[in-house]
Amino acid sequence: MTSPSKPDLSALVKSRLATPREMRIEADAAAIGAAILRQLLPNSAPGGDYPLRMSSLGSCAKALAFKFRGVPPDGRVIDGRARATFAMGDMAEQLLVTTLADSIGELGDGWKLSDYREEGQALVSLDVELPEGTVTIPGHPDGTIEGPQGFRAVLEVKSASSYGFSRWEKAIRDGVDPWTPEEGYWFQVQGYMHATGTDLAYVLALCKDSGAIMGFWIRRDPHFMSMITKHLNLVTTTDPASAPRMLPNGEILGPVAKLSKKTGAPLKGHNALHWRCCYCSHFRTCFGGRLDEKVETDYRGRPSRKLYLRA
Numbered sequence: 001m002t003s004p005s006k007p008d009l010s011a012l013v014k015s016r017l018a019t020p021r022e023m024r025i026e027a028d029a030a031a032i033g034a035a036i037l038r039q040l041l042p043n044s045a046p047g048g049d050y051p052l053r054m055s056s057l058g059s060c061a062k063a064l065a066f067k068f069r070g071v072p073p074d075g076r077v078i079d080g081r082a083r084a085t086f087a088m089g090d091m092a093e094q095l096l097v098t099t100l101a102d103s104i105g106e107l108g109d110g111w112k113l114s115d116y117r118e119e120g121q122a123l124v125s126l127d128v129e130l131p132e133g134t135v136t137i138p139g140h141p142d143g144t145i146e147g148p149q150g151f152r153a154v155l156e157v158k159s160a161s162s163y164g165f166s167r168w169e170k171a172i173r174d175g176v177d178p179w180t181p182e183e184g185y186w187f188q189v190q191g192y193m194h195a196t197g198t199d200l201a202y203v204l205a206l207c208k209d210s211g212a213i214m215g216f217w218i219r220r221d222p223h224f225m226s227m228i229t230k231h232l233n234l235v236t237t238t239d240p241a242s243a244p245r246m247l248p249n250g251e252i253l254g255p256v257a258k259l260s261k262k263t264g265a266p267l268k269g270h271n272a273l274h275w276r277c278c279y280c281s282h283f284r285t286c287f288g289g290r291l292d293e294k295v296e297t298d299y300r301g302r303p304s305r306k307l308y309l310r311a
Contacts, residue, residue, distance in 0.1 A: 005151060007107055009202055010215030013096060016103040017213075025102050032094045039087045052235070054126065054139030054191035058184025059276075060253055061231055065240035066282040075283035076305070092159035092206045096213070097143055100155070100204065109148070113155065116143035124195040128225075130233050141192045145202060153217075154192045154201035158185065163299070165207040169214060178216055179203065181227070181249040190224040245277075245286070253277060255309040266311075273307040283307060 051067045066073075101113040115122040122144065126137045143155035160168070168178035179186040189201045201218045231248035245253040258270040273291075277283050284291065290310050298304040 005147065006200070006217050008215065009100060009104070009145070010204060010213050012103045012106060013099045013204065013215075014213050016099050023102055024105065025098075027098055027102070032098065035094055036087055036090045039083045039090070050138055052135065052137050052232075054124075054137055054195070055188050057137070057191050057228060057231075058187035058248060060245055060247060060280070061234040062240060062243040062245045062286060063280050063282055064232075064235040065238060065243040066285060068235055069240050071240055071282065071285060073281035074285045075281045076279055077281075088208060089159045092208070093142060093157045096157050096204050096206060097155070101143075104145070107147070110151075111145075111147050114144045114146055115141065116155070124192065126191050126195040128229055128232050130229065130236055132236055135232060135236060137191065139188070139192055139195060141196070144196070152196075152198050154189065154196060154198055156185075156189045156192065156201055156203050158203060158205045159208050160205055162207055162209040165205060165209075165212065165214070168205065168216070172214070172216060177218070179218055182251075184247070186218075187224070187228065187248055189218055190221055191228070193218075193220040194224060247276075271309045271311065273309060278305050278307050 051070070052064060056064065056067075097113070097116045101116060104111050104113050122141065124139050124141060126139065128135045128137065141154045142157045145151075145153040145155050147153075171178040179189070181187070185203075189203065193199065193201050199220045201220075202215060203218060204213070204215045206213055227248055231246075234243055234246070247253065253274040253276060255271040255273055256269060258267040258272075259265065260267055273283075273287075277286070280286065287307075287309065292308040292310060294306045294308065295303050296306045
């Protein structure tokens with residue numbers, strides 16, 4: 001049973017979507033539309049362009065080092081397909097956030113949603129003390145959940161493929177946390193909680209393939225700052241070329257070794273790079289001329305870039 005301080009907000013959203021009625025809040029349709037159409041404009045990231053943002057805290061140290069030092073990108077580019085994907089994420093965010101803002105009052109007096117995009121997303125920042133000095137990392141939470149007796153929590157909205165959505169659902173059914181340091185989003189939402197001084201965050205997620213909705217609470221982790229300080233120290237104090245290809249949880253992004261147990265010969269998929277490398281804006285800079293770039297079909301049968309490290 002959900003405690004009064006941690007209500008099932010996804011149930012509110014699903015109920016509101018299933019029951020059309022007049023809006024109880026003043027929803028600015030033009031502002032909602034502008035948030036989606038920003039993908040048609042240059043330099044459209046909220047709050048400006050920063051080399052380090054809370055949304056990228058879960059990224060590879062080497063990739064962040066290239067951005068931090070201003071190394072020109074040479075890898076994945078933001079093409080029309082990517083912008084359409086981002087726009088769908090913006091649409092999902094606007095729908096879920098507006099629906100929650102319009103329904104959260106059903107929990108009783110004192111409950112409301114503030115600082116969401118239509119009202120003006122709050123710019124928060126996280127100061128990380130490093131040997132080279134203080135690095136300030138900005139971020140834009142999707143909203144602030146407010147409740148009775150000064151209750152405050154961060155809202156994070158995500159749209160996900162059926163693969164990711166099902167994985168999070170299974171974790172909840174198994175009684176474990178859907179987001180841990182193995183999930184890059186964990187570092188983003190932990191950054192928001194530490195920057196705002198809140199102990200809880202609520203993740204509201206939409207499956208892009210089916211329209212299914214789910215939600216779960218995350219508690220602030222006391223080990224986050226030491227983990228991210230260690231990670232960012234690799235980002236800021238080393239030459240990007242010598243920074244490790246490592247995630248903040250310690251995972252190394254190396255090529256996949258697939259060899260025959262009998263003959264030792266390479267099998268299909270041998271030396272394939274991690275999917276994160278395929279989405280990196282600096283993968284050619286990172287690996288030099290040692291890559292084979294191929295277009296293969298993904299698990300949905302759609303074309304997708306694959307990277308292989310030459311022997």
